[in-house]
Amino acid sequence: MTHTIKFAGVNFNRNGVLASGILGVTGSSMIKTAQGGAGGITCKSISKNFRKGHPTPVLQVFKHGVINAVGLSSTGVDNSNNELRNVKNNSDAVVIASVFGGTEIEFKETIEELDSSVYDIIELNISCPNVADEFGHAFANSPHSASNVMRIARSATNKPIIVKLSPNYPNIGLIAKACEDAGADGITAINTVGPGMLIDINTFQPKLTNKVGGVSGPAILPIAIRAVYDIYKAVTIPIIGMGGITEVEDAIQMIAVGAQLYGVGTGILYHGIDIFNTINTGIDEYLREKNLQYDDLVGIVHKQ
Amino acid sequence: MNNLIEKSYKTFRVDGCTDQKTFYFKIGKVDIKPGQFYMLNYNNSQKPFSVSHYDGENIGFTILKRGNTTLHMIENAKIGDYFGLTGPLGNSFHTEQYTNFLLIGGGVGAAPIYFLSEYLSKINKKNSVLFGSRTSSLCDFTHNLKSNKSATVSYYTDDNSGENQGFVTNGIEEILQKEKIDTVCLCGPEKMMIVASEKIKKFTSVPIQISMERYMKCGIGICGSCVLDDIGLRVCADGPVFDYELLITSKEFGKYHRNSGGLIEKF
Numbered sequence: 001m002t003h004t005i006k007f008a009g010v011n012f013n014r015n016g017v018l019a020s021g022i023l024g025v026t027g028s029s030m031i032k033t034a035q036g037g038a039g040g041i042t043c044k045s046i047s048k049n050f051r052k053g054h055p056t057p058v059l060q061v062f063k064h065g066v067i068n069a070v071g072l073s074s075t076g077v078d079n080s081n082n083e084l085r086n087v088k089n090n091s092d093a094v095v096i097a098s099v100f101g102g103t104e105i106e107f108k109e110t111i112e113e114l115d116s117s118v119y120d121i122i123e124l125n126i127s128c129p130n131v132a133d134e135f136g137h138a139f140a141n142s143p144h145s146a147s148n149v150m151r152i153a154r155s156a157t158n159k160p161i162i163v164k165l166s167p168n169y170p171n172i173g174l175i176a177k178a179c180e181d182a183g184a185d186g187i188t189a190i191n192t193v194g195p196g197m198l199i200d201i202n203t204f205q206p207k208l209t210n211k212v213g214g215v216s217g218p219a220i221l222p223i224a225i226r227a228v229y230d231i232y233k234a235v236t237i238p239i240i241g242m243g244g245i246t247e248v249e250d251a252i253q254m255i256a257v258g259a260q261l262y263g264v265g266t267g268i269l270y271h272g273i274d275i276f277n278t279i280n281t282g283i284d285e286y287l288r289e290k291n292l293q294y295d296d297l298v299g300i301v302h303k304q
Numbered sequence: 305m306n307n308l309i310e311k312s313y314k315t316f317r318v319d320g321c322t323d324q325k326t327f328y329f330k331i332g333k334v335d336i337k338p339g340q341f342y343m344l345n346y347n348n349s350q351k352p353f354s355v356s357h358y359d360g361e362n363i364g365f366t367i368l369k370r371g372n373t374t375l376h377m378i379e380n381a382k383i384g385d386y387f388g389l390t391g392p393l394g395n396s397f398h399t400e401q402y403t404n405f406l407l408i409g410g411g412v413g414a415a416p417i418y419f420l421s422e423y424l425s426k427i428n429k430k431n432s433v434l435f436g437s438r439t440s441s442l443c444d445f446t447h448n449l450k451s452n453k454s455a456t457v458s459y460y461t462d463d464n465s466g467e468n469q470g471f472v473t474n475g476i477e478e479i480l481q482k483e484k485i486d487t488v489c490l491c492g493p494e495k496m497m498i499v500a501s502e503k504i505k506k507f508t509s510v511p512i513q514i515s516m517e518r519y520m521k522c523g524i525g526i527c528g529s530c531v532l533d534d535i536g537l538r539v540c541a542d543g544p545v546f547d548y549e550l551l552i553t554s555k556e557f558g559k560y561h562r563n564s565g566g567l568i569e570k571f
Contacts, residue, residue, distance in 0.1 A: 023528040023538075025566045032536025044528070044566075052565050054374075057343070057350040057388070059522045061308040070521065075566040086534075202312040202386045209348040269308070269526050 005039075005294065007238050007260050008185040010120050012094050014039030015283070015294070016251070016276040018099040019242050019265030020125060020164065021045065021070065023273070027086025033268075034093035037276030040240075040261065041093045042188075043084060045125040046102035047074040048110045054130070060198050060207040065244070066266050067196045067218020069130040069210035072100055077113040084118035098123040098164070102135050104152045111156035114248040120160075122232030124153055127166030129190035129214045140166040140191070143178035150182035162186035162240065165231070167193050167220070172227045180235045187235065188263065190227045190243040193220045216266040220244040225253050232258025232299050246270045248282030255283075258299040306394065307334075308524050310345060312386040316362075317341060321441050324412065325378050326356060326366040329389065338399070338420035339489075339515055339545045342391030346381055349373040352520045354491070355392065356415035356445070357422065363389075366445055368412035393523050394544045397513050399424065402487040405431040406479055408500055409446075410472050410492025411438070416515055417491050418446045425452035432479045433457045436472025436492070440465040445539035446570040473500045480507045489545075491515035494558040494571060501548050518561055529566065532556055535544070 004011040017040035018123040023029045024044035034041050053073025060067050074080070080097075087095050097119035100227055101107035111122055126139035126149050139145040146163065163179040165172055176187050192214025198207040206212070224243025231239055241259025244266075245251050251262040267275050287294060308433075313329040320326050341354045344365060357364030369378050381387070396421055399405075405424055409417030414435050424431045433455055435443045440461050446474045449457050456474050459466040470476070474494065479485065487510050490497045494516075501512050518530035518539040525541030532539065532554045537546070551557045560570045 022526050023531065025528040026531050026533065026562070028533045028536040029528045029531035029538075030462060031534075035536075050565055050567065055348070056521055057310075057345050057348065058523075059527065060310055061305070061390075061524065063305075063309070066526075068522075070527065073565050079567065200310070200312050200386070200388060202314075205348070207345075207388065209350075266526065269305075269524060272492070272525075 002042065003294070005261065008121060008162060009271045010160060012039040012261060013092055014263050014280055015239055016279055017096070017240050017242070017261050017263040018042055020123065022202045022265040022268055026081040030087045030090045033089040033273050036273030038093055040096055040167060041087060041091070042096040042098050042123055044116070045072055045074060045098040045128070046077060046080040046110060047072060047100050047238050048077055048106055048113065050074065051265045054210045057208055058210070060213070062198055064219035065209065065215055066269065067194070067198055067208065067213035067215050068192070069195070069196040070215035071130055072128055072225045073209060074100070075215040077110055081115045081118055085115070088118050094121065095119045096123050098125050100125045100128065104149050107149055108152050108156045111153055116159060120158055122153070122157055122161045123188055124149060124161060124163045127164050128164065129168060129192055129195045130210060138166055140175055141169045143174050146175050147149050147178040147182040150179045150184050154183040160185035162188050164188040164191055167223050167227050167243070176231040177234045180237050184237060186238045186240065187231055188240040188242065189231055190220070190224045192216045193223055203206040216244070217269070218244050218246055221250055225257055228254060228259050229301065232302060246275070248279050248286065251283060252286055252297070255297050256299070256301045258302065260298055307391055310343070310390040312388045314384055314386055315381060316383060318381070318383055319445060320366070321444070324366065324368045324442050326364050326445050327381065327387065328357070328362050328364045329387065331363050331389070334392065336392045337396030338362070338423045339396035339416055340392040340394050341544060342389050342393065345388030346377045346385070349376050350388070352523050354416035354419070354515070356418050358419060366412065366415040366418070368442070384411055394540055395542070397489050397515070397545050398487070400428070401559065403429060404483055404485050405429065406476070406483070406485045406488045406545065407431055407433045408472055408488070408490045408492065409433070410436045410496045413492030413515070414443055418449065420450070420489060421449050421455050425449070425454040428454055430483070431455050432477045432483055432485070434460065434472050434479070435505050436460040436496070438462040472496065474505055476500060477507070479493060480504065485510055487511050487513060489513045499556045510522060514548055514551055515543050516544045516551070519564055523563070529562065539540040
């Protein structure tokens with residue numbers, strides 16, 4: 001990628017983004033991933049106070065992906081400030097601080113307690129499917145509650161705020177529009193699908209301690225492509241498209257349906273952190289072959 | 305990718321004492337190398353464990369009572385119970401280019417060292433082994449190594465219940481003077497591994513291979529719980545075996561690790 005991409009007013013040097021929840025606990029880990037070619041790094045969702053998360057096993061692999069229920073473990077705001085400062089000081093990647101709260105006010109307080117010099121963009125994680133026992137339905141499952149969180153978060157920072165949406169609500173475009181109307185600067189889609197379940201065939205027990213977990217990986221690519229297609233039609237704010245991307249062709253499809261940037265999470269399981277470099281190079285080659293500019297490709301499906 | 309998918313196996317043999325047990329499973333033919341580990345899941349309690357035995361058919365894991373998961377396994381798991389196994393995971397000790405090994409296992413770090421010694425003796429490579437533990441019964445599972453003609457094995461205990469009293473590092477000098485060692489493989493408490501490595505460096509510049517332990521959630525390289533500061537390497541997927549020269553560039557080696565919530569805990 002020789003040119004920068006402007007997303008929500010922030011310049012990205014490369015067009016891949018590390019998804020929240022993957023290799024995002026420590027600064028060192030995020031810096032290393034940026035070296036694999038990610039232009040934006042999203043940390044694991046930060047909650048105001050320390051959260052232990054669910055007991056292991058929290059992740060299980062199946063033939064076409066992964067289910068996980070890490071349960072939003074977080075070191076809390078103070079420690080996260082230190083880890084993100086390390087990334088900000090030692091990497092050219094855009095730092096996206098994912099935040100999580102059990103209530104609207106907790107979202108606001110968490111953002112306020114974050115040092116605004118350690119991140120470029122706030123991402124509201126209102127779509128984790130793995131903490132329903134604790135918090136009930138995710139905010140992303142209703143236009144009203146999604147827009148409430150967004151509106152309250154807006155007052156906490158002047159930096160751009162993007163909202164991460166769930167594919168588990170039937171009309172994702174409606175939620176995206178509600179977020180845009182409440183002041184969102186962008187949308188990240190999609191979070192994990194489901195939740196899903198896997199069973200051990202000898203013990204007949206669920207393979208996760210939490211019994212159920214969000215589904216990610218290649219299995220969910222078509223759902224993610226469709227969701228981003230719907231969101232692009234519903235809003236004018238830019239989209240980070242993710243969900244099941246493991247190959248160049250997946251990322252190209254995501255951009256073609258309207259993603260300004262593509263994201264990778266579980267894809268690292270299949271191709272390591274260099275997946276970003278591989279996909280970026282592949283996109284460049286594709287654009288040259290097709291004689292297209294990057295901006296022409298974004299949302300091209302809708303112009304046919 | 306099949307190694308990443310959990311499969312459950314019945315344990316058919318359990319050895320050991322009240323503090324430490326070895327569980328065996330019939331898994332058939334799998335490509336497993338010394339230093340690799342599995343995620344073991346017993347009744348929804350899961351942790352990573354190094355392979356301590358594999359004979360081409362049966363695999364063994366030696367588990368020391370340390371926290372809730374290991375306590376649960378040691379006190380409750382019995383012959384016939386199922387464990388979920390995910391693996392083999394991670395890299396392994398380099399063995400091909402070397403001919404004469406010094407192996408050091410401290411505490412339950414003896415587990416992968418035991419498998420490594422078994423493996424080396426099978427391919428007739430000379431290995432001198434030093435085991436250190438707080439009491440001799442914790443090393444009982446390794447006693448049959450002495451019958452291999454390629455292996456020389458010595459034991460050190462804190463409570464003088466075994467061959468020699470004192471630190472496992474006491475035995476290093478004699479072996480390095482006697483043998484033409486061309487690599488050293490270590491697994492155990494980090495402070496011990498640092499003392500051992502510094503001692504070895506005074507005698508020789510042979511490669512020192514260190515098997516590391518960190519809190520792991522996924523074991524397959526994506527959660528980020530076991531990443532080393534500041535080198536950014538994952539113990540589960542880039543390790544667990546690292547070269548000493550690389551490890552000393554990590555600021556946490558021998559000093560701290562992170563707990564399940566990602567918080568720093570000093571050693």
